Amino acid sequence: MARSVAVLGAGGKMGFRVTKKLFDAGYDLRAVEIGDVGRARLAEAGIKSVDTTTGLKGAEVVVLALPDNVIGKVAGEIAHHLAPGTMLLILDAAAPYADVLPKDRPDLTYFVGHPCHPPLYSTTTKGAERTDYHGGVAPQAIVCALMQGPEAHYAIGVEICEAMWSPVTKTHRVTVEQLAILEPGLSEMLAMCMIDIMAEAVDECANRYGIPREAAKDFLIGHLNVEIAMWFGYSPKVPSDAALRLLEFGKARIMQPNWREALSPKVVREASELIVHGKR
Incomplete structure (x- = not known):
């Protein structure tokens, strides 16, 4: 049955x-x-x-x-x-x-x-x-x-x-806690946040610096394809030494030093309560 x-x-x-x-x-x-x-x-x-x-x-x-x-x-x-x-x-x-x-x-x-x-x-x-x-x-x-x-x-x-x-x-x-760390933590607070910033950065290239928006988007999406493949093991990780230096240079200007706390159970619980109750 x-x-x-x-x-x-x-x-x-x-x-x-x-x-x-x-x-x-x-x-x-x-x-x-x-x-x-x-x-x-x-x-x-x-x-x-x-x-x-x-x-x-x-x-x-x-x-x-x-x-x-x-x-x-x-x-x-x-x-x-x-x-x-x-x-x-x-x-x-x-x-x-x-x-x-x-x-x-x-x-x-x-x-x-x-x-x-x-x-x-x-x-x-x-x-x-x-x-x-x-x-x-x-x-x-x-x-x-x-x-x-x-x-x-x-x-x-x-x-x-x-x-x-x-x-x-x-x-x-x-576990339920681990699933909450994955979402809303990893997928929404971290990944979606960065993706939203990348979309805004494409607009910045177009609106502030006059780069054709389609050119900026194609450039970013193509590089994401390569970089995600390298960093997550779908292709050999072979960035240049210069690129790795710029990686640290950029992270120091873009990322908060305590960004990892966004995935902590305490913060993820606050995020879950925000989703459910509309407040922390």
Whole structure:
């Protein structure tokens, strides 16, 4: 018998993608959606939407495909409808790490999973996979954490996550804290911050120094291709001595000396609380 999975927020932008994957994989799917737009999106895909009570009844796994700032509230509201042993599966570490999940239900399993998204460098992607930057068409790795519940439930959480984000190349196991360090820490506070600065730097080249914007963008993207490949082991790391000297010269002017603290559990928890509560 197919495993029963309820998805709350099934018709949302994020929720629809995972719901469609579970539907196609043949799960006993309960697509819970309260919005008219989301219901219409599900109907167009041949997926029937249900109300919360119907969706939760007998569900083995409940996926909270919801904004981080409402996960705690919704989890608290639905907890009394869930039988012992039910798994709450959250798609991001922020809410669990901000400690908003019900504390009075130690008999529930809390599981967190998140996709890595398709890698920059792959020797296997082809056709439409090459322009799939988010995942779902191109293969990607995922990261999973069992926050609370029996060890045997880890395999169940992985099964659902691998179905939602298929095709999956590898599943990495981490703790919830480690997942929070990866996101929001590594991917958003650090990487996205630097990428945003690079985009602003291209505009600076164009607006302040008159360099054609397309030339500046092509120059930067091409160099990123080479430099990321070298620094992350996709090609031999062979920068010139001059480039390495300039690396240290630039870091001293751009980076805060204590930048590594952005990945510390203390700061990552503050970031998670900012995401969930809108304040630290």
